Amino acid sequence: MPKDGGIGASTLRREDIRFLTGKGRYTADISLRGQAHACFLRSEVAHGRIRSIDTSAAEEMPGVLAVLTGEDFTEVGGNPTGWLVQSRNGATMKEPKRPVLAHGKVRHVGDAYAMVVAETYEQAKDACEAIEADIEELPAIVDMAQAVADSSNRVHDEIEDNVVFDWGWIEENRAAVDAAFETAPHVTTLELVNNRLSPNAMEPRASIGDFDSGTGDYKLYTTSQNPHLTRLLISAFVMGIPENKLTVIAPDVGGGFGSKIYHYGEEAAVLAASKRLNRPVKWVCDRSEAFLSDAHGRDHVTKIQLATDREGNFLALRTETLANMGAYLSNFATCTPTFLHGTLMAGPYRTPLVYVNVKAVLTNTVPVDAYRGAGRPEATYSLERVIDKAADELGIDPWEIRRRNFIDPGAFPYTTPVGLVYDTGNYHATMDKLRELSDVAGFEARAEESRQRGKLRGFGLSTWIEACGIAPSNLVGVLGCRVGLYDAATIRVNATGNISVLVGAHSHGQGHETVFAQLIAEKLGVDANSVEIVHGDTSKIPFGMGTYGSRSLAVCGSAMMKAADKIIDKGKKIAAHMLEAAEGDIEFTDGSFSVAGTDRQKSFAEIAFSAYVPHNYPLETLEPGLEETAFYDPANFTYPAGAYGCEVEVDPETGGVDIVRFTCADDFGNVINPMIVQGQVHGGVAQGIGQALLEGVVYNEDGQLLTGSYMDYAMPRADDVPSFTVDHSCVTPCTHNPLGAKGCGEAGAIGTPPAVVNAVVDALRRAGHDHITHIDMPLTPSRVWTAMQG
Amino acid sequence: MxxxxxxxxxxxxxxxxxxxxxxxxxxxxxxxxxxxxxxxxxxxxxxxxxxxxxxxxxxxxxxxxxxxxxxxxxxxMANKDGSLSVIQQAFQDHHGLQCGFCTPGMVMISAALLNEKPNPTEEEVRHYLKGNICRCTGYHNIVKAVMAAAGADSRKLAAE
The missing domain is CATH 3.10.20.30 (Beta-grasp domain)
Structure with missing residues (x-):
């Protein structure tokens, strides 16, 4: 049994106390003295040319302090894409400018083109309605196929076919893949849509700009998953504010799921307004605005083909995808459908030949970017759906066809045909575990019992693998990434022996304050309660890249381990001096430094005290103090994997789907806090169920968002999901980071959608609906019922 | 006014x-x-x-x-001495919160449920909570926390 507060213990979360008592401090909870309030005026049309904006009436409204438009930001830069992807013909992708406020044109419903700052939010909102904008409405570009086909209508005038890039992965393999299809004994083809989702962190975005005219310093409080990245983008690309004059603080953040990775124009706008007014300016997004302006996720239209022999051995795989970018390129929009999607198309399988083609298409819709899983759910869904279809066509059991094609546990490290090297894994083990937990033997009896109640029961299987803990900076640099992807930690041992750990990762639900303290407590042999985790404030923490892509533990946790090693090394030098022994004879165990083979020792607290009160200290060779920083740049991605099983009951009268059992068997490598890992899986699975059954962003042909509130966008609610069975007992530790950790944050959202859809298709086919081979998500009652009618 | x-x-x-x-x-x-x-x-x-x-x-x-x-x-909602009330403590004990944003509403609605119905079934808990959205937890641990606060054996939920 692990010790509470150490590695492996389900230590209760310390952050819960403030969240459970109403003492959390989210951006919207912060009120600065003298703050004014901002409201943004957003386009009501999907596509239009701005002829003029008359703000004079608005400026005269009660309480109004300033009205800003795109004209006020023509001197500053644009919000860049973080990843330049090359087309398969070698051309660099096209990058349209994304201004702080729309200028010249509005490009999606919700595109902000003016901002009012007033004494109160209500006054600002009222004044927005007094702005008179003359906007010439242009035909909306909504459908991706049409956007590509009709070059006369352009989202950005300079991008003629609305295509940002046409990417081939790996282009050199294309001919061999095509040749394999020519001769393959069997080819399974599936066309599918990976539905557009709205991330919907429960805390809407919010930002407060606070300019200090005395010092010239800017401070931005904002809902961010990565305050340093936000600072970098504002400093280097958008506003030109030197980094040492801009502090970005992401306090308690109420969920992100990707949507708060990105820099948004509102952040720059409140900073500019604060400088102009010499007052803090606060903006809090409402949910309606969030649907119209938070980056959406997914939205792929894919054709996937799997070539097999008659025994179901995979021979080759190829896909063609149109990936919706929306109206502008959000910061990581371009890497999501490419390097986080194409590189995963091998899955956990030995498929020798794989080719992926992705065209990134601009449309008059909200920008699309990474959402929990980011590219990997899209890859997994396509793959696991086509495998089920192939299994059915070939008359092979879905478990068996997967088993037949898994990478052998002895084959690691394994180089895939899509550019990754899996360091370790055991896909047989997780699928066997799933089979054991799913009570496969009892299925027929349960199905019969369902039949007696008039319900159709089905089982769906999916396996998944993810590349996370992204990634070696030099590798991503070659691939077009404009930033590094290391993380950083500073361990500051204070004079009386307690410890502050300043980390680059950001917690917005992941429980870092607890888990990271467990890591340090175990490593340094101290009480977890003496360790405080500091995050979210660029003026305190070292430059880290924040939290997304299931990276916090694998990358920032590894930086913490490196920093702790430095602390121990220095502690040994201090101890050697104090104990009058050779440094090489000092051992560090359970929080104490001792001379090997003797009972002479110094506690961690004594060493810390000596470092800060260096009376008996090797000052001639060693600096005082006990504080170390480490940056950790991963040697490779990490590759968590697993197998998910879903059992559904379909009501043939209504097409309604009930999820009656859901089981996960995952390999996350080494786990620090099982309670938190299980919670991450629960949440991911619920989001996956949401995608599969409930959620979908819908635009009409005019580009109007039809799913702009919780009345129309179906979020999973407590009675839409079952209790889950989750297991992470299969462990193949990551081989290249010091924790052996792989990451668990996105697993549920990746593995779940294909398991659910496979289950529904299975239920319908078992009931004799042989014509049904696929239904596009979300599998609403109407879609399922319609499919059943043939 | x-x-x-x-x-x-x-x-x-x-x-x-x-x-x-x-x-x-x-x-x-x-x-x-x-x-x-x-x-x-x-x-x-x-x-x-x-x-x-x-x-x-x-x-x-x-x-x-x-x-x-x-x-x-x-x-x-906390006890007079500042310690967590039974329902708050159950949320912590069962990891019924992650980002904490929906949590105040979840605690308030759960307290209302237990006032109304001290021993709800899992189905009744899920039904009562359906007006409160959580994006982080998948509800599993929230339901568990409410059941535990009601004195029910939360192990009756799916095994972990």
Whole structure:
């Protein structure tokens, strides 16, 4: 049994106390003295040319302090894409400018083109309605196929076919893949849509700009998953504010799921307004605005083909995808459908030949970017759906066809045909575990019992693998990434022996304050309660890249381990001096430094005290103090994997789907806090169920968002999901980071959608609906019922 | 206008406009920012408080309509000595929260459920909580926490 507060213990979360008592401090909870309030005026049309904006009436409204438009930001830069992807013909992708406020044109419903700052939010909102904008409405570009086909209508005038890039992965393999299809004994083809989702962190975005005219310093409080990245983008690309004059603080953040990775124009706008007014300016997004302006996720239209022999051995795989970018390129929009999607198309399988083609298409819709899983759910869904279809066509059991094609546990490290090297894994083990937990033997009896109640029961299987803990900076640099992807930690041992750990990762639900303290407590042999985790404030923490892509533990946790090693090394030098022994004879165990083979020792607290009160200290060779920083740049991605099983009951009268059992068997490598890992899986699975059954962003042909509130966008609610069975007992530790950790944050959202859809298709086919081979998500009652009618 | 009500046992007042919502009154008027606003259509439940003992979504009630009534918010839920109440403690014990944003509403609605029905089934818990959205937990551990607070054996839920 692990010790509470150490590695492996389900230590209760310390952050819960403030969240459970109403003492959390989210951006919207912060009120600065003298703050004014901002409201943004957003386009009501999907596509239009701005002829003029008359703000004079608005400026005269009660309480109004300033009205800003795109004209006020023509001197500053644009919000860049973080990843330049090359087309398969070698051309660099096209990058349209994304201004702080729309200028010249509005490009999606919700595109902000003016901002009012007033004494109160209500006054600002009222004044927005007094702005008179003359906007010439242009035909909306909504459908991706049409956007590509009709070059006369352009989202950005300079991008003629609305295509940002046409990417081939790996282009050199294309001919061999095509040749394999020519001769393959069997080819399974599936066309599918990976539905557009709205991330919907429960805390809407919010930002407060606070300019200090005395010092010239800017401070931005904002809902961010990565305050340093936000600072970098504002400093280097958008506003030109030197980094040492801009502090970005992401306090308690109420969920992100990707949507708060990105820099948004509102952040720059409140900073500019604060400088102009010499007052803090606060903006809090409402949910309606969030649907119209938070980056959406997914939205792929894919054709996937799997070539097999008659025994179901995979021979080759190829896909063609149109990936919706929306109206502008959000910061990581371009890497999501490419390097986080194409590189995963091998899955956990030995498929020798794989080719992926992705065209990134601009449309008059909200920008699309990474959402929990980011590219990997899209890859997994396509793959696991086509495998089920192939299994059915070939008359092979879905478990068996997967088993037949898994990478052998002895084959690691394994180089895939899509550019990754899996360091370790055991896909047989997780699928066997799933089979054991799913009570496969009892299925027929349960199905019969369902039949007696008039319900159709089905089982769906999916396996998944993810590349996370992204990634070696030099590798991503070659691939077009404009930033590094290391993380950083500073361990500051204070004079009386307690410890502050300043980390680059950001917690917005992941429980870092607890888990990271467990890591340090175990490593340094101290009480977890003496360790405080500091995050979210660029003026305190070292430059880290924040939290997304299931990276916090694998990358920032590894930086913490490196920093702790430095602390121990220095502690040994201090101890050697104090104990009058050779440094090489000092051992560090359970929080104490001792001379090997003797009972002479110094506690961690004594060493810390000596470092800060260096009376008996090797000052001639060693600096005082006990504080170390480490940056950790991963040697490779990490590759968590697993197998998910879903059992559904379909009501043939209504097409309604009930999820009656859901089981996960995952390999996350080494786990620090099982309670938190299980919670991450629960949440991911619920989001996956949401995608599969409930959620979908819908635009009409005019580009109007039809799913702009919780009345129309179906979020999973407590009675839409079952209790889950989750297991992470299969462990193949990551081989290249010091924790052996792989990451668990996105697993549920990746593995779940294909398991659910496979289950529904299975239920319908078992009931004799042989014509049904696929239904596009979300599998609403109407879609399922319609499919059943043939 | 000045609106007065009893909040967490103490009479409190603040100047408001006629259109001020109870959620804004609590957050901006009284500085009780534990009540969160997660939507603008009365759908998410993050703003749930109790008015005279009944759960109410405070983003849909005008502050002036609550004048003179008794309101309990998340700030009033702990025991008198400051320790977590049974329901709050159950949320911590069972990891019933992650980002914490929906949590105040979840605690308030769960407390209302247990007032109304001290021993609910899992199905009844899920049904009662369906007006409160959580994006992090998948509800599994919230349901478990509520069952545990009700004195039920939460191990009856799916094994982990």
């Amino acid at each position: 000045k609106v007065t009500m009893t909040v967490n046992g103490r009479p409190m007042s603040a100047e408001t406009e006629g259109r001020t919502l109870l959620s804004s009154f609590l957050r901006e008027g009284l500085g009780l920012t534990g009540t969160h606003v997660g939507c603008d259509t009365t759908q998410c439940g993050a703003c749930t408080v109790h008015v005279d003992g009944e759960p109410v979504k405070s983003c849909t009630v005008l502050a002036q309509d609550v004048a003179g009534k008794s309101v309990t918010t998340i700030e009033g």
